Amino acid sequence: MPELPEVETICRDLRKKIINKKIVSVVIRKKNLVRNPIPIFKKKIVGNKVDAINRRGKLIIFKLSGRDFLLIHLKMTGQLIYQQGEKITAGGHSLPRPDQGMPNKFSHIIFTFVDGSQLFFNDMRQFGYMQIVSQIELDDILVNNYGIEPLLDNFTWANWQKALHERKTSIKALLLNQKVIAGIGNIYADEICHKSGIRPGRSVNKLTLSEKRKLWQATTSVIKRAIVKRGTTFSDYVDADGHSGLFVDYLKVFGKQGTKCKACKQGVIKKIRLAGRGTHYCPNCQK
DNA sequence: GTGTTTGTTATCAA
């Protein structure tokens, strides 16, 4: 379940690997993951370079040299794994490539770059997608579908109060609402609530000012700490090198139902269903 | 065959 920290980690990795490399071929093994007509999709990619890699919420954005943009959404089980091609030594002998089993049965789209390196878009459940859009289409998508970015300067206390103003939904649903705040998914919503000491089912409009401030601070700190640990691998997430994220070792509530709370050392983590999602919290230290 | 998983969107109600 790649959320903001996982997507950010992948973007940072890929910037070092594929910027300015010419794409010489695209192989599409599952057409349903491409949201354009296949010939158009290929035509707008092959022969171009990736000029820049950015992210909005959980959406990855490749700026292509042909002036189009490639959107990549990993949804639940998507992976973007990069591998060097076989390197030819001066003597013409090829060095062995680390065997990570790429491509595997879930490698649905494969990019090959001019140096022989490859980018594999794997997705076991095939919920993810790739889509080529123009600048105008991109601007429209970004403006209409995404709220505050937690890592940007405009995630201020004043803007956070505005975002929460007169909201009557639960804090869990609010954190998952991409149009309010971009990039938070099920894992980090629960972790942010725990760090804030607030039960995820609480109504936003009944939070005290100090609780809203705790949420604001916890959002930044949880996300930044998760990025430092290169994200959370709960089931399928891996970074661009195919490695797991280490923040799974620092989770306090997600997937911890039935165990003793590590923060207060008294409560037993409960799991409930909220906003249609599995939701974890400590009944003792979250009020 | 059934229940479960989450990111996103559709749909309906107010």
Place this chain on the structure above:
DNA sequence: CTTGATAACAAACA
């Protein structure tokens, strides 16, 4: 128009 709640969908696996 906005907001909120809920259902539905994608595919795989225990």
